[in-house]
Amino acid sequence: MASAIASTSPAPETPGSVRQRLLRLLLAPLGVLLVVSIWSDYHTALEPARNAYDQSLADAAVAVAAHVRVRDGHIELDLPPQAIAVLRTDRYDQIYYRVTDPSGAFVAGDELPGIPRTLEQSPYFVDARYISHPVRMVVYRAPTTLGEVTIQVAETTTKREEMTKRIVAALIMPNLILISATLLLVYFGVRFGLAPLARVRAEIESRSPKDLSPLHDAAVPDEVQPLVRSLNRLLGLVRESSEAQQRFLADAAHQLRTPLAGLQTQIEL
Template identity: 40%
Template sequence: MTSDLRNRLLLLLVLPLCLLAMAGVWLDYRSADDAANRHDQRLLRLLPALSDSVLAPAIRDNEPPLLLLAPPVEDFLRQNAGFSGYSVRDPSGKLLLGDDWVHSAVPTTQAPEFHSVEFGGVTYRVAVQRGRTGAGELVVALADGSDPRQQWAQQLLLRVLLPNLVLVAAAALAIHWAVGRAFKPLVDLAEAVEDRSPRDLSPIDEAASPAEVRPLVHSLNRLFALVNAQAEGQRRFVADAAHQLRTPLAGLQAQVEAWAMMAKA
């Protein structure tokens, strides 16, 4: 009985906790998604500045174009040092300036594109655009490793899943302990009734019983009293019947003995 109650209570508690956990994950994801969209917009605003940083074509063959990073791009790279990068490539994809790991498929249009690049154990958000620069048509790209999507995925286990698992486990232990403690008086009463002799109809001590089960003990005592009264009535009936049967039999026996003595005389 207590095991069934534990399971029911655990189910009733776990379902709301799971729903709350799912709602928390969804809200956290929406927050990270909004931050990621703002992050993408920032990269989009920096791409034209990076294109404008390419001032002129190379002076000599096998040399890169003349580059002077615009202040916004320079600030971005400095603020995200170690988690950012850039590249300038020709339309064929050959690296002219910047970091070789900042790469993606060469866009076929001048519309900006976004890609993900794995480098050094970090997932970078890369914004790429093909367009006109001071050195002709080139492909510029900016990479940022502080993408909120990546941070959200890394923190999901610690911020959402693990705390909820601990909460569910603690709730299960609390329910197991609370139900066992709450129903211990009832279990003790059931064991006491089972251990009684079938002929023992004496009342159970209500004062010694916990307040939670006293109404049940009172009802059991009433039942014992009724059964005892019926049994006592049956015992009296049997005793009276036996007495009434003994009296005629005793007279008949005396009569038979008298006739036997007369026959002998």
């Protein structure tokens, strides 16, 4: 029963390599710091570009609001076709707009999704979907003699997505170089730091079994000196034990030599 229990008991875990443990302890926090750095750099670079695109949308909404007219008690948009063409012209994205009167009735433009009338902030930016495409939209309220007119201008997100890809690509390469350089520095730093241990190991392995002289501890770091002193103490004890055994054997041989010599003499007689 005891043997069965002993056979099923888990084997003790080996401590593993000191170098591997040091590398794990150093690289784990470095990896976290690098990820945080990339995330921070990404948002730091993305926010100004996003704000610039949003400001362009807001400027377009203000330009549309400048063409809103009140005629015969109705809201009209006096926007020439050429101005509409300029508004909708974009190399990457589709541009949409919508104008609604103070009551929320449609005046001109596209059938963009409506915005709650209780919205107070102006301009207000929101992500939405239109014709199955994600769009970035600005809501701008312009005062008139009949009340506030709501202007919505939206654009698809193609150039924003391309900008995000460029930012990510621009951040990945320097950070990959930084990560690689950090890994190399940590690896060689740990290797250099553990070099005294390697020298002690090489000195022990190169010794003859009969060489029980103390190990050299002049170039050994402070952290390793207690280990070297303990080894030297052990070597000293082994050396003293070996010398005692040699003295005992020498004395025993001397004690046995005289009786044996007498016996040999008697045999010869």
